[in-house]
Amino acid sequence: MKNLYSILLLVLMLTSCSTRYRVGTVSNNVCKTLKEKVVIVPVFVESEYTHVWSEYDIQSTLDSIDRAKTWIVNQAFKRNKTLSIEVAYLKMDSITPVKEEFQFKTLSGTLFKYINLSKGIKMVDNWADASAKKYAKRLPPETSKEILSNNKLNDSERLIARMKDLYGTDNIVLMYFINNYYENEISVVLHSGDTMHVEYGVVSAKSSSVIAHEFLHVFGALDMYITPFDRRIIHRMKKRKAMRQFPQEIMAFTYRDLQKLEISPLTEYLIGWSPTLDKKLAKRFLWRRFRPVDY
Numbered sequence: 001m002k003n004l005y006s007i008l009l010l011v012l013m014l015t016s017c018s019t020r021y022r023v024g025t026v027s028n029n030v031c032k033t034l035k036e037k038v039v040i041v042p043v044f045v046e047s048e049y050t051h052v053w054s055e056y057d058i059q060s061t062l063d064s065i066d067r068a069k070t071w072i073v074n075q076a077f078k079r080n081k082t083l084s085i086e087v088a089y090l091k092m093d094s095i096t097p098v099k100e101e102f103q104f105k106t107l108s109g110t111l112f113k114y115i116n117l118s119k120g121i122k123m124v125d126n127w128a129d130a131s132a133k134k135y136a137k138r139l140p141p142e143t144s145k146e147i148l149s150n151n152k153l154n155d156s157e158r159l160i161a162r163m164k165d166l167y168g169t170d171n172i173v174l175m176y177f178i179n180n181y182y183e184n185e186i187s188v189v190l191h192s193g194d195t196m197h198v199e200y201g202v203v204s205a206k207s208s209s210v211i212a213h214e215f216l217h218v219f220g221a222l223d224m225y226i227t228p229f230d231r232r233i234i235h236r237m238k239k240r241k242a243m244r245q246f247p248q249e250i251m252a253f254t255y256r257d258l259q260k261l262e263i264s265p266l267t268e269y270l271i272g273w274s275p276t277l278d279k280k281l282a283k284r285f286l287w288r289r290f291r292p293v294d295y
């Protein structure tokens with residue numbers, strides 16, 4: 001567990017405005033801002049190299065999702081934000097695990113197989129798409145003409161489109177769960193900062209704090225702890241400062257009791273709960289000379 005960490009591909013995209021920039025994960029891809037009706041779609045996946053999902057494992061993970069959900073809704077409530085979160089249970093068999101193998105045995109083994117991370121991401125995307133395809137077969141038949149006519153949709157995207165249709169909301173959080181609770185394995189959210197593929201999480205822990213942390217990534221939150229991707233000293237220094245400033249931040253201290261964690265003003269901005277980011281904070285945590293845009 002202690003080696004468990006999650007990554008997020010951070011893309012800082014410059015806008016046409018010369019003195020303001022937008023953070024690539026903010027208001028981006030499928031889940032733009034954390035508000036109104038949100039549906040979590042948990043897809044349980046097992047393979048030869050991950051543990052089999054027992055009924056108990058699945059139930060305890062669903063309990064953790066529920067605790068994460070309640071915590072996030074309470075955080076929104078405290079800030080007068082309208083938010084409801086539903087977990088997708090269309091039928092009981094929607095939580096029966098699908099079987100899909102990673103190309104190189106495990107999530108981390110596949111993601112970090114090559115120095116070129118984009119190759120690993122592509123392989124994990126293929127795994128996620130294949131799992132989504134199997135999961136989607138259990139859903140009621142498609143009726144949307146828009147979906148039937150678009151053959152270019154990949155399968156995670158198709159699954160999200162189906163769920164949007166079934167639940168009547170754009171905020172679909174696709175989370176794949178693998179049963180690696182007792183192993184050192186990562187949890188990850190991919191594509192939160194790009195639009196090449198729909199964003200999704202792969203969660204290998206049953207902790208409600210980790211689930212809430214990954215959930216916030218999907219809506220644009222960034223890691224505030226030091227990851228292997230913070231190779232420059234300046235980035236590590238900025239994160240240390242941010243961690244000192246926000247000692248209860250969920251994006252920094254993921255392995256603590258969820259009830260002792262908080263959402264800092266920085267994360268509030270990234271997930272769309274605050275339209276502006278304080279100038280000093282922006283300078284402290286983000287790596288640009290200019291200020292991020294207001295929403």
Ligand SMILES: [Zn+2]
Pocket residue numbers: 005006007008213214217222223
């Ligand atoms: Zn993270």
